[in-house]
Amino acid sequence: METGSESADVNMSGPFIGAIDEGTTSARFMIFRAGTDDIVCYHQIEVPSIFVKEGWCEQDPRVITNTVNECIEGACKKLVALGGKVKDILAIGITNQRESTLIWDKNTGEALANAIIWLDNRTTSTVEDLLETIPNNARNINYLRPLCGLPLSPYFSGVKLRWLRDNVATVKRAMDAGDAMFGTIDTWLMYNLTGGVNGGVHKTDVTNASRTMLMNIETLQWDGNLLKFFGLPRSILPEICSSAEHFGVIAAGSLKGIPITADLGDQQAALVGQQCLSKGQAKATYGTGCFLLYNTGPSIVHSQHGLLTTVGYQLGRKATPYYALEGSVSIAGAAFNWLRDNIGLIQNTGQIETMASMVDNSLDVYFVPAFNGLYAPYWNQDARGVLCGLSEETTSEHIVRATLEAVCFQVRDILDSMHKDCKIPLAKLMVDGGMTVNNLFLQLQSDLVGIHVLRAKIAETTALGAAMAAYKTIAPQYNMEGPLSKSDERDVVKPKINSTERNLRYQKWKMAIERSLNWETSSLAQGERESFDGV
Numbered sequence: 122m123e124t125g126s127e128s129a130d131v132n133m134s135g136p137f138i139g140a141i142d143e144g145t146t147s148a149r150f151m152i153f154r155a156g157t158d159d160i161v162c163y164h165q166i167e168v169p170s171i172f173v174k175e176g177w178c179e180q181d182p183r184v185i186t187n188t189v190n191e192c193i194e195g196a197c198k199k200l201v202a203l204g205g206k207v208k209d210i211l212a213i214g215i216t217n218q219r220e221s222t223l224i225w226d227k228n229t230g231e232a233l234a235n236a237i238i239w240l241d242n243r244t245t246s247t248v249e250d251l252l253e254t255i256p257n258n259a260r261n262i263n264y265l266r267p268l269c270g271l272p273l274s275p276y277f278s279g280v281k282l283r284w285l286r287d288n289v290a291t292v293k294r295a296m297d298a299g300d301a302m303f304g305t306i307d308t309w310l311m312y313n314l315t316g317g318v319n320g321g322v323h324k325t326d327v328t329n330a331s332r333t334m335l336m337n338i339e340t341l342q343w344d345g346n347l348l349k350f351f352g353l354p355r356s357i358l359p360e361i362c363s364s365a366e367h368f369g370v371i372a373a374g375s376l377k378g379i380p381i382t383a384d385l386g387d388q389q390a391a392l393v394g395q396q397c398l399s400k401g402q403a404k405a406t407y408g409t410g411c412f413l414l415y416n417t418g419p420s421i422v423h424s425q426h427g428l429l430t431t432v433g434y435q436l437g438r439k440a441t442p443y444y445a446l447e448g449s450v451s452i453a454g455a456a457f458n459w460l461r462d463n464i465g466l467i468q469n470t471g472q473i474e475t476m477a478s479m480v481d482n483s484l485d486v487y488f489v490p491a492f493n494g495l496y497a498p499y500w501n502q503d504a505r506g507v508l509c510g511l512s513e514e515t516t517s518e519h520i521v522r523a524t525l526e527a528v529c530f531q532v533r534d535i536l537d538s539m540h541k542d543c544k545i546p547l548a549k550l551m552v553d554g555g556m557t558v559n560n561l562f563l564q565l566q567s568d569l570v571g572i573h574v575l576r577a578k579i580a581e582t583t584a585l586g587a588a589m590a591a592y593k594t595i596a597p598q599y600n601m602e603g604p605l606s607k608s609d610e611r612d613v614v615k616p617k618i619n620s621t622e623r624n625l626r627y628q629k630w631k632m633a634i635e636r637s638l639n640w641e642t643s644s645l646a647q648g649e650r651e652s653f654d655g656v
């Protein structure tokens with residue numbers, strides 16, 4: 122599927138900044154008027170995921186690069202058709218789905234396996250094995266947190282890389298021979314865009330590196346102790362750069378000669394695009410998953426309540442790095458893809474709001490879409506989805522509404538943790554991402570958390586953040602906190618229910634969570650299952 126729209130603006134003179142946004146479900150190339158949130162044109166194409174087995178999720182590395190190239194060419198063509206000039210694109214930024222892991226051969230430039238996508242759960246047993254190696258039989262998922270800010274989980278790249286080394290013979294051979302190159306999606310794209318095997322750069326930025334479990338969160342360098350823990354060689358790793366600097370020059374196609382001057386993980390890019398550039402500001406992006414980032418300024422806050430410590434951005438080699446506390450939810454909008462593709466309860470996402478609005482409430486139905494375990498704040502890889510509170514009166518509409526509420530409750534879980542870690546309750550939450558076109562959803566989010574919800578002016582804050590950082594590199598005088606458009610007005614949604622009702626609903630949610638946790642391990646043991654079968 123291809124989509125793209127053009128600005129009706131008649132003034133087509135530059136300068137422009139381009140942004141590649143390679144997300145989990147689609148890639149897009151967007152052209153902005155430099156220093157503003159004005160989208161001149163864009164081209165977007167879906168990227169298929171490959172579900173090899175239960176819990177596995179892969180993407181074809183060549184499909185990713187080809188799709189991004191098609192998006193670039195498509196958007197450039199639209200720019201020219203509108204009367205603009207490609208040479209007026211001064212620079213481009215890259216932003217990407219994070220943690221997804223790629224490994225390729227440096228002699229051929231070809232991938233040695235499909236990309237393992239961030240929500241892939243095949244590495245559950247790798248995590249179990251790694252837990253066994255922790256001294257004193259501690260089996261503590263937080264063992265590495267002081268070094269990298271993250272708990273041991275199938276989510277992160279280091280665990281996926283270890284799985285590739287243990288399970289794919291060509292990967293192990295290439296690693297041992299010093300022929301392997303590792304990268305998250307940004308690194309793979311940058312390598313290919315700057316020439317691949319003919320001189321392509323091997324680089325990443327601090328935000329993407331902070332999701333690997335291999336970077337030290339204080340020094341912002343690869344850490345020998347972490348590499349030793351995961352049994353991975355240093356030779357495979359890209360150079361860690363800041364998020365805004367000169368990374369390389371595009372080698373071919375319409376953008377040939379244009380520099381890449383920014384690289385950020387997509388959630389961090391959205392933090393920048395939402396202008397949450399001061400300590401205490403937070404945003405939530407609702408796409409495939411939902412990711413809430415709270416800017417903690419230059420200080421590292423180690424969460425005591427299940428959040429991640431991550432790099433927010435570092436806008437230049439010499440700039441101070443800003444950190445963030447992150448609450449990650451793996452299944453948000455993806456729950457609707459599941460209702461559509463697996464259950465057939467909806468036919469398209471356009472129906473969600475209509476259906477959920479047909480009922481006044483979810484009739485006590487609670488849905489925990491823990492398809493691949495639960496991320497923050499539970500970090501329970503054995504959790505599985507549960508749908509509870511069903512009765513004879515339950516209809517599809519109640520289930521659709523309960524699915525929207527599930528995302529809202531998960532955000533409440535995270536905000537409660539943030540409140541405990543940072544002590545200051547958030548007064549307002551900036552929101553963006555595919556789900557935020559849904560007005561009822563925003564009302565439910567505001568109701569179920571008891572907070573003002575402010576919708577971003579443009580949905581594409583992720584690409585915007587990458588474009589802003591790319592512009593900052595070439596125009597250091599650019600004030601990233603200044604106005605991005607003529608009017609900065611946002612939609613504000615305020616709570617309509619009282620705290621008693623809110624808290625009662627949340628208690629029920631917690632009961633549903635209890636039923637979901639440890640489902641994998643709490644299922645019948647093999648012996649019990651056999652005797653049950655024999656009854």
Ligand SMILES: Nc1ncnc2c1ncn2[C@@H]1O[C@H](COP(=O)(O)OP(=O)(O)O)[C@@H](O)[C@H]1O
Pocket residue numbers: 144145146147407408409410453454455456457458470471473474554555556558559562
């Ligand atoms: N009206 C809607 N209501 C609820 N969810 C929606 C709606 N429209 C799209 N979505 C969900 O939003 C997600 C896509 O958002 P997007 O920000 O493009 O995702 P990503 O960046 O992860 O690729 C999909 O999972 C889809 O189910």
Ligand SMILES: O=P(O)(O)OC[C@H](O)CO
Pocket residue numbers: 143144145146217218219220239386387388408409410
């Ligand atoms: O592609 P998105 O927008 O779902 O974002 C994915 C995240 O970066 C995963 O950590």
